[in-house]
Amino acid sequence: DAGVTQSPTHLIKTRGQHVTLRCSPISGHKSVSWYQQVLGQGPQFIFQYYEKEERGRGNFPDRFSARQFPNYSSELNVNALLLGDSALYLCASSLGLDGEYFGPGTRLTVL
């Protein structure tokens, strides 16, 4: 079975631009979470979606938004990119609270 997949794997943007990152969960998983991991730090929780509804939100500005589609895939959108948004963005899916399964991440570089 395929694991969590994310696209693209790498992305380079300039300040002020907008970016959309995509995630497909493991088949049968209805919950998708997004995390930001800056080099040398642990992942920071951004959003969690379950059955297309937002079920969790971390301390990120409104420039960050997400949605989940009927097939449980998800998009993370970031507007007005800042240099500090450069990070590895991780998507994870789960069946319940007993742990999440992470994708390989999208490496975003903002110049």
Place this chain on the structure above:
Amino acid sequence: GEDVEQSLFLSVREGDSSVINCTYTDSSSTYLYWYKQEPGAGLQLLTYIFSNMDMKQDQRLTVLLNKKDKHLSLRIADTQTGDSAIYFCAESRIDSGGYQKVTFGTGTKLQVIP
């Protein structure tokens, strides 16, 4: 507020046991997790423990939870060079708004010396 802390680095010899420690501040945590991250890779779920449990064992891994002291540890028996990675603990809780929040620690880099 929520905070999860770990020591930054641990070095052990191959074949020895490794113990990675984690402390957390939020007493309303429901589940606690251990993840492994190898260089350039995503996170791999190793194990989890529910907050009303004291211990969980899974092959070479033993998780101990001291809820009174808000202390979580991961013991890896017979540590191998393939265990070299960064290990993250994480805690999950439901906030006052009914939303789930997950907080990760800063990660402990485990170096296994052959």
